[in-house]
Amino acid sequence: MTEPLKLLVCCTGSVAAIKIPLLLQQLKDIIPGLSIKLVATQNSLHFFDTTSLPESVQLYTDSDEWDTWSKIGDKVLHIELRRWADMMLIAPCDANTMAKISGGICDNLLCCVVRAWDLAKPLLYCPAMNTAMWEHPLTGKQIAVLEGFGYIRLGPISKVLACGDAGLGAMSEVADIVNSVKDKIGKVK
Numbered sequence: 001m002t003e004p005l006k007l008l009v010c011c012t013g014s015v016a017a018i019k020i021p022l023l024l025q026q027l028k029d030i031i032p033g034l035s036i037k038l039v040a041t042q043n044s045l046h047f048f049d050t051t052s053l054p055e056s057v058q059l060y061t062d063s064d065e066w067d068t069w070s071k072i073g074d075k076v077l078h079i080e081l082r083r084w085a086d087m088m089l090i091a092p093c094d095a096n097t098m099a100k101i102s103g104g105i106c107d108n109l110l111c112c113v114v115r116a117w118d119l120a121k122p123l124l125y126c127p128a129m130n131t132a133m134w135e136h137p138l139t140g141k142q143i144a145v146l147e148g149f150g151y152i153r154l155g156p157i158s159k160v161l162a163c164g165d166a167g168l169g170a171m172s173e174v175a176d177i178v179n180s181v182k183d184k185i186g187k188v189k
């Protein structure tokens, strides 16, 4: 029997995280046999109800990193997750996380997995932030660094944002994210 493809979905504290339950459901519906784990930053938990996630999706938060380790010999969660995954999807990827992963900061579970990521495996990220943040010159510098690692960027797209501004900064549509994952993960094994 062939092993299921394993996708690590990571979400950050952009308001676009409201779409996480829908995104996970669509990934499960459209990519049969996909095994999914979710890493959520503390701020992302503000935007969705963890009880509305598909049952088969295991959720990890920062406290799991510490709760699962007490002595030498215990498993280190961010390393277990980077070993487990065939592919990583960061959706939404907020401005703070883009800055952190392009600079190597690893002060939460999500960023630790990225810092330890095997660059031979695909990493897709979907930026989501206010237009003014997106258009700031720092963003271009960070994109260039992430591109250098081979990370694949999807979006952002232009729409009316949560604050009422209209412009680039919205997370790509869920259907487009699912199609991109399907395309990339299909080529992994």
Ligand code: PCO
Binding pocket: 014, 015, 016, 019, 128, 129, 130, 131, 159, 160, 161, 162, 163, 164, 165, 169, 170, 171, 172
């Ligand atoms: C914050 N940022 C945002 C984040 C990006 N927004 C979006 C969309 C949602 C509604 O369709 C929120 C998913 O606008 O991805 O709005 C400051 S304005």
